Amino acid sequence: MNPGLAAWKVKPDDFPGKGTPAEKLAFLVNYAVLAPSKYNSQPWLFEICGGSLDLICDRNPAFQVTDPACRESIVSCGAALMNLRMAAEYFGYATIIEYFPWTGNDNLLARIRLNAARTNGAEHNGFGWKAPERGRFPSANQPEYEPSQDELFLAMTRRSTVRHAFWPGTPPETVLVACCNAAARNGAWLQIIKDGPTQEAIADLVARGDRERLADTGYRRELAAWIHSARAGCKVGLQGSVYGLEGPLDLLTPGFSLLLQKVNLGRLIAARDRERARRAPVLFILGTAEDTPRAWLAAGQALESVLLLATAAGLRASCLSQPASVNHLRKELLQTIQGAGFPQIMVRVGYGDPTRHTPRRPAPEVSI
Numbered sequence: 001m002n003p004g005l006a007a008w009k010v011k012p013d014d015f016p017g018k019g020t021p022a023e024k025l026a027f028l029v030n031y032a033v034l035a036p037s038k039y040n041s042q043p044w045l046f047e048i049c050g051g052s053l054d055l056i057c058d059r060n061p062a063f064q065v066t067d068p069a070c071r072e073s074i075v076s077c078g079a080a081l082m083n084l085r086m087a088a089e090y091f092g093y094a095t096i097i098e099y100f101p102w103t104g105n106d107n108l109l110a111r112i113r114l115n116a117a118r119t120n121g122a123e124h125n126g127f128g129w130k131a132p133e134r135g136r137f138p139s140a141n142q143p144e145y146e147p148s149q150d151e152l153f154l155a156m157t158r159r160s161t162v163r164h165a166f167w168p169g170t171p172p173e174t175v176l177v178a179c180c181n182a183a184a185r186n187g188a189w190l191q192i193i194k195d196g197p198t199q200e201a202i203a204d205l206v207a208r209g210d211r212e213r214l215a216d217t218g219y220r221r222e223l224a225a226w227i228h229s230a231r232a233g234c235k236v237g238l239q240g241s242v243y244g245l246e247g248p249l250d251l252l253t254p255g256f257s258l259l260l261q262k263v264n265l266g267r268l269i270a271a272r273d274r275e276r277a278r279r280a281p282v283l284f285i286l287g288t289a290e291d292t293p294r295a296w297l298a299a300g301q302a303l304e305s306v307l308l309l310a311t312a313a314g315l316r317a318s319c320l321s322q323p324a325s326v327n328h329l330r331k332e333l334l335q336t337i338q339g340a341g342f343p344q345i346m347v348r349v350g351y352g353d354p355t356r357h358t359p360r361r362p363a364p365e366v367s368i
């Protein structure tokens with residue numbers, strides 16, 4: 001077994017209920033590391049400072065072309081923060097979060113303390129803006145799916161990115177309403193796309209994103225560096241299964257990684273991703289009013305809260321970052337959905353078979 005899979009076996013019974021705040025926070029990091037991240041890069045570090053925990057963005061030099069501003073790394077850190085908050089809630093603690101506590105240091109994203117009383121996260125999101133009352137779609141009058149705290153907690157260890165084709169069947173409106181509201185509570189907006197022409201137009205943007213990004217040799221070099229054979233035992237990065245190299249085919253992963261680096265496979269990958277976007281029962285476009293590190297951190301928290309809700313409701317999801325990562329396509333995406341602000345990520349959602357978990361660096365390896 002890949003040693004990086006042990007992180008998924010975290011046991012709630014091991015929570016140090018009688019420990020110090022520092023010990024409790026250190027335990028919660030076990031849940032933070034299960035969050036999704038760009039290329040499974042896990043760009044987070046945690047540091048205990050007295051009775052608080054600092055979340056630090058581990059800026060990776062391997063993202064100079066793919067994510068020069070670290071936008072997606074900070075989105076990933078936001079997802080880790082949401083897991084940490086959810087886990088704290090499950091163990092009976094609200095969190096008090098100071099965002100960007102050192103002016104001028106954009107790597108120190110948040111300082112987290114535990115408060116003994118549970119609260120509604122919306123009032124304590126700490127972003128200093130009032131979350132919109134409701135998401136943008138569907139209508140505000142519809143009932144909302146409300147999973148229990150326990151179900152959301154369980155969803156953290158159940159969630160995984162599912163890239164294969166979904167079964168037929170659209171998620172219920174009640175779940176979609178809940179996802180919109182979860183995004184809004186965390187300082188983001190969520191637009192749900194399930195009408196044919198808009199979805200087709202977005203699928204075209206996804207394909208163009210793939211073609212444009214993969215035409216760049218620097219982009220290909222950075223992407224290829226994250227792709228490893230499952231046998232290599234790496235705790236970060238993508239496995240060949242992302243490109244269909246599963247089981248015995250995994251042996252081909254190192255060769256595929258080299259091929260991807262040397263040859264522009266943009267047309268092939270674009271065709272695959274276009275179909276994924278076209279055939280998804282629904283697409284979520286998640287965005288923010290601003291395009292700052294604070295907004296990216298909010299987007300990550302919103303993303304993970306939406307993914308956990310969807311998982312609790314029995315749904316599967318995978319991210320498609322292309323149209324939000326290429327500047328001119330991002331603008332076109334906004335026009336296509338007639339939105340305002342800044343799309344941060346797109347998610348395809350539906351019912352389907354689960355996939356295996358991907359490896360993680362365990363909490364001690366990301367704690368400094």
Ligand SMILES: Cc1cc2nc3c(=O)[nH]c(=O)nc-3n(C[C@H](O)[C@H](O)[C@H](O)COP(=O)(O)O)c2cc1C
Nearest residue numbers: 036037038039040072075076160161319320321358
């Ligand atoms: C900011 C961000 C961008 C992502 N972009 C993509 C993407 O474009 N395509 C994709 O298949 N997965 C994407 N993912 C999903 C990651 O690849 C996935 O979370 C990671 O490999 C870990 O796997 P897991 O989610 O199954 O735990 C993205 C995730 C995040 C947080």
